[in-house]
Amino acid sequence: MFKALKEKLFSVRQRLETTISEQPADDGVASSTQETPEPVVPQASQPQPATVTPVAHDDEGTKEKKVPGFAQKVVSLVRDREFIISEKDIEESLSDLEIGLLESDVAFSATDAILTKVREDLTGSKRKIGTSVDSVITNALSDALLSVLGEGVNILDFIASREKPVKILFTGVNGTGKTTSVAKVANYLTKNGLTVAIGAGDTFRAGAIEQIDVHGERLGLKVIQHQEGSDPSAVLFDTVQYAKAHNVDVVLGDTAGRFHNRVNLMNQLAKIRRVIQPDLIVYVDEAVAGNDAVIRAEEFAKSVGMDAVMLTKVDMDPKGGAAISIAHAVGKPLIFIGVGQGYDDIVPFEPKAIVADLLAGEA
Amino acid sequence: MLGNLGTNLKDALKKLAGKTVIDRVAVEELVKDLQRALLQADVNVKQVMQLSQTIKKRSLEEEPPKGVTAREHVLKIVYEELVHLVGGKVDVQLGRQTILMAGLQGSGKTTTTAKIARYFKKKGLRVGVICADTFRPGAYTQIKTLCDRVQVNCFGNPKETDARKIVAEGLQHLKDEVIIVDTQGRHALEDELIQEIIDLNEMTHATHRWLVLDAALGQQAREQARRFHEAVQIDGVIITKMDGTAKGGGALSAVSETGAGIVFVGAGETVEDLEWFDPDSFISRLLGMGDLKALAEKVQESIQEEDIDVNAMLSGKFTLRDMYKQLEAVNKMGPLKQVLSMLPLGGMEVPDGAIDVTSTKMERYRIIMDSMTNIEMDDPTVLNGSRVQRIAMGAGATLEEVRELIKYYKMMKRTFKNLKGGEKGMQRLMKKFGRFS
Numbered sequence A: 001m002f003k004a005l006k007e008k009l010f011s012v013r014q015r016l017e018t019t020i021s022e023q024p025a026d027d028g029v030a031s032s033t034q035e036t037p038e039p040v041v042p043q044a045s046q047p048q049p050a051t052v053t054p055v056a057h058d059d060e061g062t063k064e065k066k067v068p069g070f071a072q073k074v075v076s077l078v079r080d081r082e083f084i085i086s087e088k089d090i091e092e093s094l095s096d097l098e099i100g101l102l103e104s105d106v107a108f109s110a111t112d113a114i115l116t117k118v119r120e121d122l123t124g125s126k127r128k129i130g131t132s133v134d135s136v137i138t139n140a141l142s143d144a145l146l147s148v149l150g151e152g153v154n155i156l157d158f159i160a161s162r163e164k165p166v167k168i169l170f171t172g173v174n175g176t177g178k179t180t181s182v183a184k185v186a187n188y189l190t191k192n193g194l195t196v197a198i199g200a201g202d203t204f205r206a207g208a209i210e211q212i213d214v215h216g217e218r219l220g221l222k223v224i225q226h227q228e229g230s231d232p233s234a235v236l237f238d239t240v241q242y243a244k245a246h247n248v249d250v251v252l253g254d255t256a257g258r259f260h261n262r263v264n265l266m267n268q269l270a271k272i273r274r275v276i277q278p279d280l281i282v283y284v285d286e287a288v289a290g291n292d293a294v295i296r297a298e299e300f301a302k303s304v305g306m307d308a309v310m311l312t313k314v315d316m317d318p319k320g321g322a323a324i325s326i327a328h329a330v331g332k333p334l335i336f337i338g339v340g341q342g343y344d345d346i347v348p349f350e351p352k353a354i355v356a357d358l359l360a361g362e363a
Numbered sequence B: 001m002l003g004n005l006g007t008n009l010k011d012a013l014k015k016l017a018g019k020t021v022i023d024r025v026a027v028e029e030l031v032k033d034l035q036r037a038l039l040q041a042d043v044n045v046k047q048v049m050q051l052s053q054t055i056k057k058r059s060l061e062e063e064p065p066k067g068v069t070a071r072e073h074v075l076k077i078v079y080e081e082l083v084h085l086v087g088g089k090v091d092v093q094l095g096r097q098t099i100l101m102a103g104l105q106g107s108g109k110t111t112t113t114a115k116i117a118r119y120f121k122k123k124g125l126r127v128g129v130i131c132a133d134t135f136r137p138g139a140y141t142q143i144k145t146l147c148d149r150v151q152v153n154c155f156g157n158p159k160e161t162d163a164r165k166i167v168a169e170g171l172q173h174l175k176d177e178v179i180i181v182d183t184q185g186r187h188a189l190e191d192e193l194i195q196e197i198i199d200l201n202e203m204t205h206a207t208h209r210w211l212v213l214d215a216a217l218g219q220q221a222r223e224q225a226r227r228f229h230e231a232v233q234i235d236g237v238i239i240t241k242m243d244g245t246a247k248g249g250g251a252l253s254a255v256s257e258t259g260a261g262i263v264f265v266g267a268g269e270t271v272e273d274l275e276w277f278d279p280d281s282f283i284s285r286l287l288g289m290g291d292l293k294a295l296a297e298k299v300q301e302s303i304q305e306e307d308i309d310v311n312a313m314l315s316g317k318f319t320l321r322d323m324y325k326q327l328e329a330v331n332k333m334g335p336l337k338q339v340l341s342m343l344p345l346g347g348m349e350v351p352d353g354a355i356d357v358t359s360t361k362m363e364r365y366r367i368i369m370d371s372m373t374n375i376e377m378d379d380p381t382v383l384n385g386s387r388v389q390r391i392a393m394g395a396g397a398t399l400e401e402v403r404e405l406i407k408y409y410k411m412m413k414r415t416f417k418n419l420k421g422g423e424k425g426m427q428r429l430m431k432k433f434g435r436f437s
Helices: A003-027 A070-080 A087-103 A108-122 A133-149 A155-160 A178-191 A208-219 A232-245 A263-276 A292-303 A321-330 A351-359 B005-014 B024-040 B045-061 B070-086 B109-122 B139-150 B163-173 B191-204 B220-232 B249-258 B279-286 B292-302 B310-314 B320-333 B336-341 B359-370 B374-378 B385-395 B399-436
Strands: A082-084 A126-128 A166-171 A196-199 A222-224 A250-253 A280-286 A308-312 A334-338 A346-348 B097-103 B127-132 B153-155 B178-183 B208-214 B236-240 B262-266 B274-276
Touching: A003 A087, A087 A108, A087 B045, A108 A133, A108 A321, A108 B024, A133 A321, A133 A351, A166 A178, A166 A263, A178 A196, A178 A208, A178 A250, A178 A280, A178 A308, A178 A334, A178 A346, A196 A208, A196 A232, A208 A222, A208 B139, A222 A232, A232 A250, A232 A263, A250 A263, A263 A292, A280 A292, A280 A321, A292 A321, A308 A321, A321 A334, B005 B070, B024 B045, B024 B070, B045 B070, B045 B249, B070 B249, B070 B279, B097 B109, B097 B191, B097 B220, B109 B127, B109 B139, B109 B178, B109 B236, B109 B262, B109 B274, B127 B139, B127 B163, B139 B153, B153 B163, B163 B178, B163 B191, B178 B191, B191 B220, B208 B220, B208 B249, B220 B249, B236 B249, B320 B359, B320 B374, B320 B399, B359 B385, B359 B399, B385 B399
Parallel strands: A166 A250, A166 A280, A196 A222, A196 A250, A280 A308, A308 A334, B097 B178, B097 B208, B127 B153, B127 B178, B208 B236, B236 B262
Antiparallel strands: A082 A126, A334 A346, B262 B274
16 A cells, blocks of 8 residues: 555655755855764654654744745754755655655545645754754655544454444445445454454445345345344334344344435435444545545545445555545544455554555655 | 636636737737646646647647637647547447457446446447456456446356456357357556456457546556557557546546547446547636536436426526426436536626535435415515425425525525627627637
């Protein structure tokens, strides 16, 4: 995942580094050769996502974010042995980064937000000459990415912390892979020692009930189903009742795919929510989705709510920009990614690890 | 498709209005707006950059013909370049043929297969469908159910795991004129599955190989389309799920990658929701130039005997009876918004309130109108308090609902009246376009 993005980030970083490290030499005064009083690499040099950006560190004294004049640069260099990064220095690299993000399918609005953040963090920030250039940029980028990707969630801990049966509802638009994801998650949970029952809540699409039924059979799980066209709330209610009666740990509720602009269908989902009171609503979307990912995620979050996101078909589009778009739009953690057609093709998602990996050295 | 691109462009074009010399700043702004809109619509980044450069260059360098304003000149360039982006028109032949459906998982192949089967069936051809999806559980049940619904033959075997075998048997078994082979979803990085579709293509000697793409598909569309094209030479693209908010720009990259045009657009969950795609009309609509041809066709196709008099409506003679007929026709003709989008309104905005009446409300309105007398239907001005009360009683509606209906009617009437006003300028422009193209 994120491979293309990683390559892009790496090249952008390199360019940013060259533009930035050339800076003091251009000004011609007190170049870094003379003096390195501070220990080299004073701040976190390795990509530690949690660290604050350097701006926060150096905000003693004047914190002018305006375009720094030449004199100011000199003063800053001589007195503080720092130099100021101006917007101009990084503009080209940033527009490169923008294209990179867009090409990785990060939605337009999310790209905008990330760029603004990196720009804010970098421009006008003063950097002590001895500081590793790498850390300034890495921190700015990882901070920006982390702020959109949010904290991870451990599903097993979550389930352990809730009263049994823990009800998990899957929602999303058509064709993102909800039913397959339900089967995969069921398999994942079973492997981790939990008992699972599935509710065949997609009563609309022809063949959907058969599909989940076959999955249940293969995985040896109970699938509660009604006829095609019946009320999904009733199916899922029955599933919860079954789980209570049989002491099942987790209930997974499948639902029919629906578009967020269909008021009636969204109301139906709201009804399901009222009836079964899910502990966790998982919104399923696909990695190949472009800008629409943001719009629909927002709509789903608004009308039926969502607690977590699962991204499917990552094997199809390993760039993973949709993850960033959705996370940016709704600020909900990504719990799983689907990476293939088999039951085991599911990976828990850890934003910190991903971002660290994304920014670590060469691609 | 491409969503608010229209609005953005219209705004940008307004800035050029009345200018005789093309203003560099205005053009740059237009190009920027265009870029933003296209990127938001998921059109391939490289393609967007290329397109905007071309438009900018042509707008500034090409000499506008005499008598053409700057705005018309730029509009024409934008129009031509966008038509180019959307690709050529694909004619659907009605005859003996085999169609192979290809696409990613979850793009809507099976649903689309049923829709296409229905399309050919409606045109009077015998259609047979082969279900070659041996992987996804329930796939056969799905296509079989849908085929039964539209009454076409369906061949498949949920027990068989070899798609090639099923197709071979299916080809022997089905003797229909149009054979559609629904395949398993696959993506370009799965070599085995790509090999399978290559084999299926050879076995069936498919006349057409259509690639089904989700409207929400992002930048990945180009790469996927390229690999599919390499494997089986895609000759048509079908965009699905256009009823959501997705703009379908990703699928356009597939068009440029394969050189194949868009054949159909799917915009709904039922088997009727399939539209044949005409690039010219589409862009005309997008730029607010209207598409009277499509409107005429649509009107003819869906409302023959009821005959709504569009001209009378535009001239302001719009009674409740017209509205009643219109509501009846709405179901067949598609939403009013779509119908209005075919009228040459230029940059004029139709009030959202006139459009955002949901279909359930429409149904209520119809019921209420059923309780009206002929006199009331022909001359709504006679409606007074006691009449409103009687209508409400008769229709089992509240007084508020009846009043709301009357309010809605008045708004519609006003809207149609305004349409007429906006028409003239656009007509002149359209004539000009007629000359260009």
